[in-house]
Amino acid sequence: MILDVLGVIVLVCLGYLLLTNVVYVALVAVAAVENGVRRHETASQDYDVLAKSRFTIPVSVIVAAYDEEPAIVSTVESLLALDYPEHEVIVVNDGSNDGTMDRLRDAFDLEPYEVFVRHVFTTESVRAIYRSSEHPNLVVIDKVNGGKADALNAGLNVARFRYICGVDADTVFDRKALLKGMRLVVQDPTRIIGVTSHLTIAEDPERSMAAPQGKRPIDRSPFMAYQHLDYLRAFFNNRLAWSKLGFMLCSVGAFQIWRRDVLEEVGGYSRTFTCEDIELTFRVHERFLRDGRDYEIHCLPDNVGTTEGPDTIPKLVAQRERWQRVIDETVWHYRGMWFNPRYRNVGLLGVPFYLVTEVLAPAVEVLAIVSLPIAIALGVFDPMVFGVMIAAIAFLNAALTACAILLDDLQSRTYRPRDLLRLLLLAPLDLVLYRPIIVWARLKGSWRFLRGDKAWHKFERNVRAEA
Amino acid sequence: MRASSDDDERVNALVLRVAVVVLALALPAWILLSLIVVLGRARYERARRQSAEKALRPRESERLIRRVSRNPRTEWGRWRRVAALTRLEQAHHPSVSGLIRPVLNDADPRIAAAAIRTLGDIGDEWAIDLLISALRVGSSPRSRVAAELERLAPSPGPKLPQLLRDLDPAVRFWGATLLGPYPDLGEPSLIALTWDPDPNVRAAAVETLGSRSGDAVGTAIRASLEDSEWFVRVHAARAAGRVLGADAAPTITRLLADERWWVRTAAKDALRGLGTEAVPSLLSVLAHDDTFARNGAAEVLQDVGFVDFLALDDPSSPLLARIYAAGGEKLREAAEVRVDGIVVEGVRAA
Numbered sequence: 001m002i003l004d005v006l007g008v009i010v011l012v013c014l015g016y017l018l019l020t021n022v023v024y025v026a027l028v029a030v031a032a033v034e035n036g037v038r039r040h041e042t043a044s045q046d047y048d049v050l051a052k053s054r055f056t057i058p059v060s061v062i063v064a065a066y067d068e069e070p071a072i073v074s075t076v077e078s079l080l081a082l083d084y085p086e087h088e089v090i091v092v093n094d095g096s097n098d099g100t101m102d103r104l105r106d107a108f109d110l111e112p113y114e115v116f117v118r119h120v121f122t123t124e125s126v127r128a129i130y131r132s133s134e135h136p137n138l139v140v141i142d143k144v145n146g147g148k149a150d151a152l153n154a155g156l157n158v159a160r161f162r163y164i165c166g167v168d169a170d171t172v173f174d175r176k177a178l179l180k181g182m183r184l185v186v187q188d189p190t191r192i193i194g195v196t197s198h199l200t201i202a203e204d205p206e207r208s209m210a211a212p213q214g215k216r217p218i219d220r221s222p223f224m225a226y227q228h229l230d231y232l233r234a235f236f237n238n239r240l241a242w243s244k245l246g247f248m249l250c251s252v253g254a255f256q257i258w259r260r261d262v263l264e265e266v267g268g269y270s271r272t273f274t275c276e277d278i279e280l281t282f283r284v285h286e287r288f289l290r291d292g293r294d295y296e297i298h299c300l301p302d303n304v305g306t307t308e309g310p311d312t313i314p315k316l317v318a319q320r321e322r323w324q325r326v327i328d329e330t331v332w333h334y335r336g337m338w339f340n341p342r343y344r345n346v347g348l349l350g351v352p353f354y355l356v357t358e359v360l361a362p363a364v365e366v367l368a369i370v371s372l373p374i375a376i377a378l379g380v381f382d383p384m385v386f387g388v389m390i391a392a393i394a395f396l397n398a399a400l401t402a403c404a405i406l407l408d409d410l411q412s413r414t415y416r417p418r419d420l421l422r423l424l425l426l427a428p429l430d431l432v433l434y435r436p437i438i439v440w441a442r443l444k445g446s447w448r449f450l451r452g453d454k455a456w457h458k459f460e461r462n463v464r465a466e467a
Numbered sequence: 468m469r470a471s472s473d474d475d476e477r478v479n480a481l482v483l484r485v486a487v488v489v490l491a492l493a494l495p496a497w498i499l500l501s502l503i504v505v506l507g508r509a510r511y512e513r514a515r516r517q518s519a520e521k522a523l524r525p526r527e528s529e530r531l532i533r534r535v536s537r538n539p540r541t542e543w544g545r546w547r548r549v550a551a552l553t554r555l556e557q558a559h560h561p562s563v564s565g566l567i568r569p570v571l572n573d574a575d576p577r578i579a580a581a582a583i584r585t586l587g588d589i590g591d592e593w594a595i596d597l598l599i600s601a602l603r604v605g606s607s608p609r610s611r612v613a614a615e616l617e618r619l620a621p622s623p624g625p626k627l628p629q630l631l632r633d634l635d636p637a638v639r640f641w642g643a644t645l646l647g648p649y650p651d652l653g654e655p656s657l658i659a660l661t662w663d664p665d666p667n668v669r670a671a672a673v674e675t676l677g678s679r680s681g682d683a684v685g686t687a688i689r690a691s692l693e694d695s696e697w698f699v700r701v702h703a704a705r706a707a708g709r710v711l712g713a714d715a716a717p718t719i720t721r722l723l724a725d726e727r728w729w730v731r732t733a734a735k736d737a738l739r740g741l742g743t744e745a746v747p748s749l750l751s752v753l754a755h756d757d758t759f760a761r762n763g764a765a766e767v768l769q770d771v772g773f774v775d776f777l778a779l780d781d782p783s784s785p786l787l788a789r790i791y792a793a794g795g796e797k798l799r800e801a802a803e804v805r806v807d808g809i810v811v812e813g814v815r816a817a
Contacts, residue, residue, distance in 0.1 A: 010482070037542055379475065381475075409508055
């Protein structure tokens with residue numbers, strides 16, 4: 001009886017694996033078409049005209065910063081240096097315990113000013129608002145800690161422009177990041193209400209972004225390279241396809257452009273979830289589809305910046321378990337959308353995709369991890385067959401990864417050819433060297449979701465090279 | 468008891484078959500894709516070294532012309548058409564003028580926008596006429612057309628005033644907006660448009676008049692400060708500050724108590740722009756019934772440096788106390804932090 005059950009479990013796990021990979025292959029095909037279209041679109045875009053035109057829509061960039069002392073100055077400098085006709089940078093110091101505020105004060109010559117703002121969103125109290133004597137478009141809000149969502153809402157209260165770009169404080173941006181993000185919006189601001197774009201990852205984003213296009217290095221450590229591959233797969237193989245299919249369900253926190261009236265209408269960023277980005281995207285879809293309104297949310301393949309990746313396994317686990325938790329929280333909260341035709345592709349494809357590939361994945365992974373060794377030990381499953389299966393999955397994974405590398409290189413030609421080759425060679429080993437860490441993090445995240453844990457568990461920042 | 472080890476063998480055989488098929492597909496796919504990445508990049512680097520301006524070979528230009536002349540049904544095909552058109556334009560091929568119209572009329576606004584950019588690159592009289600006609604028709608994003616026309620300034624200038632008389636309010640709007648960099652053109656028509664039935668047109672006319680001067684312009688802007696639409700008042704407040712200067716300060720100050728937040732914000736911006744000339748008007752609303760007006764006045768007095776001046780000169784001055792009462796405790800605290808440690812001799816005399 002037990003052995004029969006084991007056999008069934010093994011088949012269920014393999015069936016799941018097959019199903020998800022068939023879906024991934026289909027998504028890659030859609031993503032390849034979308035990437036090609038966007039590539040042509042980018043080639044026909046004149047960023048110089050967009051950068052000088054007074055008809056390019058102004059943007060308020062909001063940076064939520066909590067204990068970001070090592071990174072905050074370089075992030076704000078990269079935002080102030082953005083090539084854009086009119087933008088303001090609003091940094092919200094969310095009650096940091098380290099020297100974030102002092103670094104900002106020293107670097108940008110800040111002075112306190114009283115600014116009377118619209119209190120559209122209720123937030124933790126604001127201690128002071130600072131302006132820079134050097135940069136008229138920089139505003140710094142110093143407030144009592146209330147979490148990232150609360151900080152972004154405080155920034156929204158101060159923001160002056162019609163479009164908002166929420167960014168992370170540990171990311172260094174390309175000079176054309178806003179132009180790249182807004183290029184679609186300026187063509188159709190009534191329909192395009194949200195945009196996100198491709199970000200890369202590095203141990204030290206500032207150093208990585210300092211290299212010119214085409215010669216940018218990828219971190220030597222395989223650990224960072226695997227995270228880089230993970231990002232490539234997420235953006236190019238998944239989000240591009242979701243965007244094309246009309247269910248872009250994750251506008252990433254590190255770079256998310258929203259029309260402000262949409263944020264005001266849906267109630268701003270929510271404090272009741274572990275992270276704010278995925279939930280907000282779900283909420284906007286839910287509201288607009290429920291009301292039957294015409295809208296678009298897109299993910300673009302253009303590289304807009306480099307974000308800091310964890311440089312140790314415990315830091316990575318802390319980050320990924322949080323991501324898993326917020327996915328679980330969000331998909332469960334919006335269970336009314338599951339397979340609901342009222343929500344069109346979002347309800348019929350997008351949310352079920354999340355449910356199967358993200359929420360249920362840890363459960364299947366546990367089943368596989370427990371049952372496969374037992375099945376081998378009890379002779380139900382032949383070790384040779386197991387070996388061939390692992391090799392098949394590893395190379396399928398590697399082929400999908402190679403697709404992501406190809407789509408990225410076709411779009412941006414950012415990295416050195418020798419680094420691309422290294423990534424391609426690392427890809428088949430992803431399954432055994434990197435994936436187990438992610439599986440562990442996802443299990444931990446699911447467990448914490450079931451326990452109702454909503455803490456952020458922020459990972460400690462990497463040590464950066466002196467400028 | 469279990470049925471038999473036959474079941475296990477069937478499971479193993481099934482898994483093995485699936486795994487072998489997957490491996491047989493995935494391994495060559497990985498190798499092939501890796502080669503495409505590496506060789507594709509090498510080819511790109513080689514092509515990059517050749518100038519885009521390089522003259523086209525006859526066969527290549529024929530191929531590109533054929534591609535642009537076709538009417539592809541797929542999105543991908545339409546973008547390839549745009550790419551071919553761009554390549555022909557980069558090589559200054561004479562056929563571009565004849566080929567661009569169908570692309571400009573493409574139902575997909577993004578495709579049409581690509582053609583607009585090409586017209587901007589061409590930039591001659593013929594291209595300007597086509598851009599203005601695209602602005603009238605409106606099948607492509609008008610903001611993109613406007614950006615290209617503005618890039619080509621001053622050449623399109625004389626052709627713009629005719630847009631102010633168009634029946635379509637969107638065309639009148641863009642006509643009024645685009646006249647911004649041409650202070651000598653279309654002034655009477657712009658003044659007339661401050662009474663246009665369409666509020667967007669009124670707002671655009673007021674915004675453009677804000678970069679001009681003269682009594683007639685001043686009168687039109689002053690009247691627009693009372694417009695029924697809030698966004699017209701926003702533009703009027705900003706324009707009044709620039710055109711009328713300190714004379715408009717009392718009128719703009721009244722807008723600090725406007726029912727709409729964005730009008731009050733625009734009034735604050737305009738008053739800030741007037742600097743210390745706005746101070747007498749601002750002081751007169753420190754005891755206004757409306758909280759926003761009081762707050763706004765105190766904030767602008769802070770921003771133009773008047774609060775710091777008083778705080779340095781005479782921290783116990785009753786006037787400063789009135790400003791603090793209007794602006795609240797945080798305004799006082801911020802001022803004290805700003806002036807802390809500053810010692811300025813003879814401020815009072817200044």
